[in-house]
Amino acid sequence: xMRGEDAKWDELWHALNKMRLFVILAALFLAPCAAAQNYxxxxxxxxxxDGDGGVAEAAMDVSAPPSxxxxxxxxCAKARTFMRSLLSCRVLERGDGWDVREHRSRGWLLHPxxxxxxxxTLEANRRLSFRLIEGDWTRSDGEWTLTPIDGGRGTxxxxxxxxxxxxxxPIGISQSFLVSNVRATLAALRxxxxxxxxx
Numbered sequence: 001x002m003r004g005e006d007a008k009w010d011e012l013w014h015a016l017n018k019m020r021l022f023v024i025l026a027a028l029f030l031a032p033c034a035a036a037q038n039y040x041x042x043x044x045x046x047x048x049x050d051g052d053g054g055v056a057e058a059a060m061d062v063s064a065p066p067s068x069x070x071x072x073x074x075x076c077a078k079a080r081t082f083m084r085s086l087l088s089c090r091v092l093e094r095g096d097g098w099d100v101r102e103h104r105s106r107g108w109l110l111h112p113x114x115x116x117x118x119x120x121t122l123e124a125n126r127r128l129s130f131r132l133i134e135g136d137w138t139r140s141d142g143e144w145t146l147t148p149i150d151g152g153r154g155t156x157x158x159x160x161x162x163x164x165x166x167x168x169x170p171i172g173i174s175q176s177f178l179v180s181n182v183r184a185t186l187a188a189l190r191x192x193x194x195x196x197x198x199x
Contacts, residue, residue: 037150039063043186047178053164056182062155062190066125066146068197069155082188097122116140139164
């Protein structure tokens with residue numbers, strides 16, 4: 001009789017240990033996701049001058065699903081809503097999963113309008129990358145990536161750009177200017193996506 005009771009206690013003990021292990025693993029798995037959901041924080045941006053241009057990387061969380069962020073990010077007609085220096089965006093050519101766009105943006109005193117033509121690669125709701133074809137920039141390459149968080153209710157957005165202009169970036173464009181400009185772009189994208197996805 002005692003052996004039967006011991007067997008039951010052993011089974012219960014093993015079941016509790018398995019449950020404890022599951023709880024620990026679940027906590028470890030879910031902790032990074034919970035930490036990543038910071039919808040109120042300003043976009044985190046790092047940027048520095050690099051030769052005749054600059055490099056910037058940024059990230060933020062958006063309280064809107066990837067589809068809502070993508071609807072703003074991928075639409076040439078909506079580009080001016082979050083790119084504050086952009087004067088116009090025009091699609092010149094289109095294919096399956098890509099297009100070619102012309103951007104005209106505000107420059108500076110000696111070059112008031114900058115023209116840039118890029119090939120855009122589109123992976124719906126996931127990734128938009130761009131590569132310079134021609135224009136006033138000597139390099140302009142980068143990408144946006146969208147990762148669902150919070151059970152798909154939110155989006156973790158990352159952005160990377162490496163750009164330069166002929167003759168170098170004007171002296172007045174410092175590292176802090178690059179950071180504030182990229183941060184403003186991401187904050188505007190978040191504002192637009194959250195506004196459009198609000199009930």
